[in-house]
Amino acid sequence: MILIPETEYELSAIRAQGAGGQNVNKVSSAIHLRFDIQASTLSDWLKERLMHLKDNRITAEGILVLKAQQYRTQEANKKDATVRLHEIVNAANQVKPTRYATRPSYGSKQRRLESKTQRGQIKQMRGKIASDKNEH
Template sequence: MPAPLKFPVDEREVEFSAIRAQGAGGQNVNKVSSAVHLRFDIAASSLPDAIKERLLALNDSRITQEGVLVLKAQQHRTQEMNRADALARLQEVVDSVSNPPKARRATKPTYGSKQRRLAGKSQRSEIKASRGRVSD
């Protein structure tokens, strides 16, 4: 059983539009608008502010300049299945930013790592010092 969603996306805040799918599929693809465009306005949503900020900070090409997340679902034959697929993918994106990133704790290099670094530097220095003109 999957874990309960921390921050479920309200379906009323999502805008769907049916479009014709691309690619192979023959007559069905050419006639039926089974693909779905999902548009989710992040700023206008009921998600907590921290999650909105992290969503808007994502370097994702699916997020427009206006802060709207656009997903296209065309995997399935029916519009209903594509709609469900798009909602599931939207929820995955929200869940991916729901856990705040861990704060980095500054640490100092260990004594051993300092010694290894200095040994490597001195070895490299010797190699470079041995270069030069060859005298007879």
């Protein structure tokens, strides 16, 4: 798990958007977090991974901008923003194992075809029943 020092990102308080009445209108409780990926102390490999993320919160200059306004207090929004920053960086640090294509076994193919045949027979039984009388 990678921890980013507080000196590498900038927090600024802004007014939150949306409903909330007088509290929202007068208190700057929302937080803007700005993290410069290129100027950080992260490894070059991780910087490259972060820059290639298809995330609209990362600008072309390589600055990750997060807005936290979920909570009523500035402290809670600061904590939320830093937690989300660490989640993004740690997710980029994870390398998914390569997936190798496999083929279904002979037995699994047979079981699949048998279940399809049984299902078809069930559906066939739902049809109209032929009557013995000659209908004119």
